[in-house]
Amino acid sequence: MIELNGVNIIYILEQLYNGVFYGAMFSLCAVGFSFIWGTMGILNFAHGAFYMLGAYFTWWIFSLLGISPIVSLLFAIGIIFLIGVGLEKVLISPLIGKHEWEEKALVITLGLSVIFENSVLLIAGAEWRGIPYYIEGQINLFGINFNFQQMAILIASILIMITFWALLKFTMIGKALRATAQNKEAASLYGINVKKVYLLTYGLSCSLIAIAGGLLAPILYIYPTVGGHPFLMSFVIVIIGGLGSLKGSIFSGFLVGVLRSIGIALFSATWADMILFIIMIIILAVKPTGLFGVKR
Amino acid sequence: MKFSWKIITTAIVIIVVIVAVGYYYYTTTIPAPPKPPIKIGIHVPLTGAVAWTGDLQAKGAILAAEEINNAGGVLGRNITLVIEDDEYKPETGVSVVEKMITRDKVDIVCGGISSPVCLAVMDVCATYKIPYISVGPSSDAITDKYLSNPDKYKGYFRLTPLSTEAYGRSWVVWLKEIINEGLWVPHTKKYAILVENTDFGRTNGKAFDDYMKKEMEGWTQVSFEIVSSTESNFYEVLTKIKAADPSVLLTVQTSAASCAALTKQFLEKDIKALFLSVFVASQGVYKEITGATATGVIWNINDAFVPKLLVGQPAAVEFNEKFKKRWGVEAIPNAISQYQSIYLIKVAYEKAGSTDPEAFIKAMETIDYTYVDRYVFEPGHYPKWGIGYRESTIAQIWEGKDYPLWPAEYAAKLGYKFRLPPWLQK
């Protein structure tokens, strides 16, 4: 045991690792949520439902075809992308530009989430489902058990976030997305088809949360209301990080994770949540746009 | 906006029409039978996180009603069930029970899983002077409420024993037994508690804590963590618990998914403690989703259906066969409790000789009914707890099967003994 002034260093490191893992899980959930707002200016209330669908489709394909959960996750992402794009095309696209369309789109997504959760309840029943770890086994370093699934989730979500960032930064599509987010009118003047950008945004955001759903399924399990907690965490992270900011969501996700683990280590789980909420209130009082949010 | 009184009135007229149509719809769809049946209202959650349990519970009631009707009914009258979804929400519980009482004119209300719903329904039933038997809710606050005004709530009975006894005392008695028999040598005299932030979690965590403090000399509590009921990430809390090095970890949860996640993460963190789970690990679905990883986990439930089934108690076996035949699935403890509640009502009505609520309450207070469990009610309108009455079961999961360890009678009959969980074996 390595100790410093009576404090167990390994213990602190382990807790920090836990916090980072927590942050990675829920940053991944929050990114898509923040992204839709950044580009389209709507709050997607079906976010939790798409998480749930991602998990269910992964499980369905996995258990029906008996193929590796990773492959079924890839299929699930594709399906969710199509569902997302289809719904945007049919339900949200016709509203764009009309009076108070952002609010109406919000209510539509809210209706979607009710429909999805209860349809899944009718089709798959209320039973809890599980998926095995994608990678079994663990490794012991410095007396800490690192399990491969946890590390895989950590690495995968960081990779996904980097890929997503690179997509926005370096590709033509990404440029169109960013231009639209910054100024819709100017973007359309430069020949960007805003409706197509919105379509893509919605599809991408749904796939992002579906990845989270499939990836976290071995840990969070699968049941019709499973999307509630990731959705709530997305909200908390986005409130702290600032709406529409990719950087903000990632940073605040890790911040929340680490603060939470420190709070649990020093006090208790109840207090850790309390600290989180207090920090959220302080940030909102000092900088209501969140840490990285921009005024629109 | 230009305001017109016509808008307000048109809208009100629309509301009135909707109300009238709805009223007509309800009053015309209920046919008046020639010989009035006895109506039993059942509220269970059929949507939401506990829909699975609620559904099987309702099926237990339907099975009982069908049997009773085929055998000639109660006091020469048939039983009609009015089953409603309480959505696990108190206000919906009030709505549906209100509907049962005033519209369907039920003679008695029964059912439930959630304690807050039960607390709300108690008031509705008390106001209409309709007897109410709760089947699943196990919070002791319900009995506190009964005792706060026994006259007002006299029609209320619960089928679950007091949690402090069923979930608190039972653990401690059993722990003492295995220590005395030398089956388990705790490496520290420390215990940790990890519960979900519901009344169920808080009450049972506290009950365990109280009995440990009272009965286990020299033991100290090192951690009492309360986490959200939807939480599935326990790494931080478990790391902390591991650092405190307890010999016992008590967990209280209602979601099988959360408990399965907790079990996995507990094993990954390699904590050298007994893993005790109140209620949820006893559910078949928990074993299904954890598979072999749950080997060594110990659960406790305020019901002895599982060991009775295993020792081949005729009633339990018979019930399970009937249930499987009717519904195609295995019975669960909630189903047998709900099933027995219908029979309790039948026996009490027959004893009372009528469906008069006052006579029914008198009959219930002195009832002694036995099927799978034996029901005798204490003055506080909760069932007598202990061997031969409403029992608790402590069992260990081993390779996907349940091995009841306590009460000792069952364990002895089955030849089961506590086995050191794999993670405690060298």
Added chain:
Amino acid sequence: MSKPLNLKLLYTEHKWLTLAILGLTVLPIFLDTYFLHVLILAFIYSAVATCYDLCAGHAGIATFGQQAFLALGGYSSALVSMHLGVSPWLGLVIGGGTALAFGVLIGLPCLRLKGAYVSLVTLAFGFVTEYALLNWVELTRGPMGLWGIPALPPIQILSLEISFGIANKISNYYLILIILLILLLVKHKLVNSNFGLAITAMKESQEAAESLGVNTTKYKLLTFAISSFLTGVVGGFYAYYLQLLVPSLSDITVMIMILAMTFVGGIATLLGPVVGACILTFLTEVLRPIGPGRFVIYGVFIILSIFFLPGGLMSLKEKFKKAFRRPLAG
């Protein structure tokens, strides 16, 4: 009212209104208590949706914290009556006052902001409220819920004693009807006053309103405060009516429901939120025999009504008018 009430004049000027209120007054005679209970719940939601609409629809404050004010009003009314023996009638006002105080506290920092940020701050406030109600067990009994809340004490009118409590549906029905009518009257007066003009201008364009000399923050805060106060009073009624409170009253799902009701009925209309609340509440009750599938229908209904009636159900009136006018014009 400044001029004496002239019943005859009232009838001739507002014939439909008088008839409708008369209709609602005699309605309980024809209904059983279950229907009354559902109607009371529908009116409670109507009242909260009306408060929400005052903020979101008329003043353009995209609040997401109405549920927190409902819960705060409910818990504070219940607690002062249970522990301090305050008469529940006064408790209703205290409930409103508590909600008002928190409303101002939250409104001050966030109302300078626009759109979605107001949503997030108020939503964060909703989370904190629910969290506090859940974990401050000594005060709120936490997840178990607060039970043992007294009913509103009986009132004596001449020799007639009117008592409240959960069994007395008719008196509760009239009480919430009166509260709702007062709310609608307040909303109507506010919207059609100079104040209303100011907040409507503010909603259309904050900059334009400011350049015209409208102190937008003051008006926003005032609207927010009024709305919080009234929601708190409704929360108090909820507490004394159901006599049980659980922390999930401050859950985001409550806000989502209120939002759906307002939009389905028609935002920024006087009666839209009421119509929406009544229809959605009754829809879930009427569909009850279907089982879990009813929520799918509920969701489809919400989407269809937004999609085909962007102005909400209240816009049907205009459509009807057009439909009737066309043949005459042609």
